[in-house]
Amino acid sequence: MPTKAHHPLVEDFLARLEEKDYRHTGTREEVARAVAQQGSHFTAEALCEALPRVGRATVYRNVKLLVEMGFLCRVLMEDGELHYQVSHKGHHHHLICTYCGQSQDLLNCDFQGLLKEKASTQGFEVEGHTVELYGRCRTCASEATAS
Numbered sequence: 001m002p003t004k005a006h007h008p009l010v011e012d013f014l015a016r017l018e019e020k021d022y023r024h025t026g027t028r029e030e031v032a033r034a035v036a037q038q039g040s041h042f043t044a045e046a047l048c049e050a051l052p053r054v055g056r057a058t059v060y061r062n063v064k065l066l067v068e069m070g071f072l073c074r075v076l077m078e079d080g081e082l083h084y085q086v087s088h089k090g091h092h093h094h095l096i097c098t099y100c101g102q103s104q105d106l107l108n109c110d111f112q113g114l115l116k117e118k119a120s121t122q123g124f125e126v127e128g129h130t131v132e133l134y135g136r137c138r139t140c141a142s143e144a145t146a147s
């Protein structure tokens, strides 16, 4: 059982900060710890609420840093609300269930070739893409057929 003090996300984040010569502050650690304790995806606001003693700007700045370093990914909900979740790292997409709100990672993306082809007809060179998929997860789908 990992103890509270040795969560892998917290440890990796602190190690990466050190590598990059960022100042290791107690606040950064506190934010990373709160992130590690969030269940699935969360808003920056929820994180602020979990950290009443940390200023909002500091929370937002650290969330941005965690995204840049690949520890968190942005998850755009169907209603346009931006959430965050601990990242799988590397390129991937999210399968977001609009019934229960659960988000799963979709790895092994093969959209890039297709998107490149489509965009090239308009003379556009694709450098990257973001795609979120909305629908019904397996659990919700089986509950729907059962009832």
Ligand SMILES: [Zn+2]
Residues within 6 Å of the ligand: 073, 074, 085, 086, 087, 088, 092, 093, 094, 105
């Ligand atoms: Zn992700």
Ligand SMILES: [Zn+2]
Residues within 6 Å of the ligand: 097, 098, 099, 100, 101, 102, 136, 137, 138, 139, 140, 141
């Ligand atoms: Zn679901």
Ligand SMILES: [Zn+2]
Residues within 6 Å of the ligand: 091, 092, 093, 109, 110, 111, 112, 129, 131
């Ligand atoms: Zn992709």
